[in-house]
Amino acid sequence: MIPIELAPEFDQCIKCGLCQATCPICKELMLEKYTPRGKIQLARHFGRNDINASDHMRDIYAKCLLCGACAQTCPSGVDLRKVFLGMREQIAGKRGMHPAVEKAVGSVALHRNISNEDNLERAEWSESLQSLPAHFFGKKQAEVVYFVGCVASFFPMVQSIPVNLVQILDRAGVDFSILEGEEWCCGFPLVGAGVPEKMQALIRHNLESVKAMGAKKVVFSCPTCYCTWHEHYHSDLSLYHSTEFLDQLISQGDIALKAINATVAYHDPCDLGRNSGVFEAPRRILKAIPGVTVVELENSRAKSVCCGGGGNLEMVDPGITAAVAQKKLEEIERTGAKIVVTSCQQCVRTIKGRARKRKSDLEVMDLTELVLQAMG
């Protein structure tokens, strides 16, 4: 089967090569096949049946962060991300998915989360809260659902994010609930693995669970879940990233912020910034905290460089993730700020992990942590 729907994108590529300027992967791997232009041209040849769905091809398309920097740079408007995801799907269909992502995909099928954990443990993080309301944030009915996401639910390094966010929402008087074991993986790992067809059951279940709650709004702390809902979930629900939601609460006066004297650099997560267009909400929140000075990275907003944690790449080649993260760390350190704030659990994990490895004294925070601190 020729991926006909991708053909207009190949035709649009004029092979100028400018995409290489911003691709974090081809800076590490150099060879043309790993450049966005190379991947588009390989896809074009694949579409003409000049190239098979080889292991080599699978490896080439796996080496991509899906960060979208190339599409942002492309002067011809090629939707590169669509081609790359389309190629992962084609190759998975013909050759099978990349062995490195099988475990996560299997885990989603079996446990409805990427971590091979019992899905009933989804809210385990809440045990670290000193005082819990009787409903444990798991109500029967609520106006707002907080969709925690697999990574923040199960990875200890970032479980502080939901811990912080529920406290903020609670203190702001928001009528919200989490879905606990009824929250299933959003499905992005399946899209990234080239098997998007497997996500339909997840979509249906998640939408039903939110509706059963009677909720009209869904809040996400994970930019990728947020992005995936926008792209793949069709409903009349209002979707908010936590930064957008908190920004509203602050502007309505539902959250009072005390001074924190700190200079912080802000890192735009790819799926929140470039891929969802949310640039200002996190900055407004930072500016709303008295005493906080925000410094911008050399490449910020739509030009922000991926932390290295995107696109399932970490599962395939942690070495590249580390190399990209190292450059991110250096870019942050060049600002002179001792604290970097971001709005994504995956960015926090990747940058913090790298900083620890390099014994850097950089403090890596999710914005929710800073907001909770400022609430006193």
Add this chain to the structure above:
Amino acid sequence: MLSESTKKELHAIVGDGWFLDSIEDLVAYSYDGFLPEFMPEGVILPGTSEEISSIMRLANRERVPVTPRGAGTNICGGSVAKEGGIVMAFHRMNRILEIDSDNMCAVVQPGVVNADLQKTVARQGLFYPPDPASMFVATIGGNVALNAGGPRGVKYGTTKDYLLGLEVVLPTGDIIRTGGKTLKNVTGYDLTRLMCGSEGTLGIITEITLRLIPMPPAKATLQAMFASLDDAAKTVSSIIGSGIVPTTLELIDRVILDVIGNYGGAHFRKDAQALLLIEVDGDPLVVQAQAERIEKFCIDKGATEVARASTPEEADKLWQARRTAFGAVASLRPNCIVEDATVPVKRLPEIIRKIVELAAKHQLKIGVLAHAGDGNLHPLIMTDMRDQDEMERVEKALEEMYEAAIGMGGTLSGEHGIGIAKKRFLKMEFGEPAMNIMKGIKQVFDPNNVLNPGSFL
């Protein structure tokens, strides 16, 4: 045909991982920024000049064509394997070897990206001016091979003006050094300059010594709108004629403004038929005075609006729009031919009128973009190569345009090169004796025609 035994020898020279012949790798090195594609039989990634020397000895012995390739951003088909053989890429030779601020020069390997060099030397207050639109990707090796220019050419010249010395591996495998760190050097034939712009047909550039200049402390960016393309063109030639030397003087016509209009937030008046993007740099006081003079000049010549970028970000936006014009315009129709004919600057209004006339005559969609200050035109011909009738009209228009440009004392190509893109027109500019000299030079360097065969000669 590349034999298995030659492949083994090539592999032995560079070691594991650096000779590639999988279909995936061959496809990935089968194209550059120009239209036709050619599948190589192998791709080799040498790490040293010595390895390149061994590769060339082998290639010369076995008569295997070798095509050097930087980042593959050229738009003349200079870096594709037109007669098969192997593509040689310089990804591994990408180090800045030395920045010698005492002698105001830098020594680099061919795979260094132009913008990376600019950024690195800028940290020491130094400036490497050549700025092709592809500078964020294109390599210095490729820039030298094609004598790359860019908008700053008006004031600062092109790659050749910053080239002090080279290390070159000849097609036969011999390694030569030309020039050095001195600004002056008249010893023997100027082999350094001969290599510059030779499009990878004479030797493989393995090390480059480049002249640096002090970073100008200030600059100003102006944008002037004109209600007629002709007024804009006339303004250009009279600015230059009056003795002002701006850093850049770019002209963009309405066709192109329409396409790039909203890119990166640059806004253009609806009644403008042409825009001049002008930059001046130097001492702050001089910059201020020059900017004022140019502003007045534009208004006197009929500009409907002259604005100055008030922040570096604003100036960046204007430049970003200009740099991406090619890609943005190219995406409108299946193919885009970016032309490069160049005339003495005084003839600019004339050649632009000619292009507008040719577009109408041959019913073609042509946008005019020009590094106008040095007479370097980049008309963009938006076309569809599958349409044979239209391609015949394109060919006629090109021929008439070159005839006009050469007739005005101009040239086929200001900065993009000949490669396979304009090979067929070369005789318009050179007579038999000059062609014979070029062929003779090629023969001396490359007796067996193994280096980038199929390029312009």
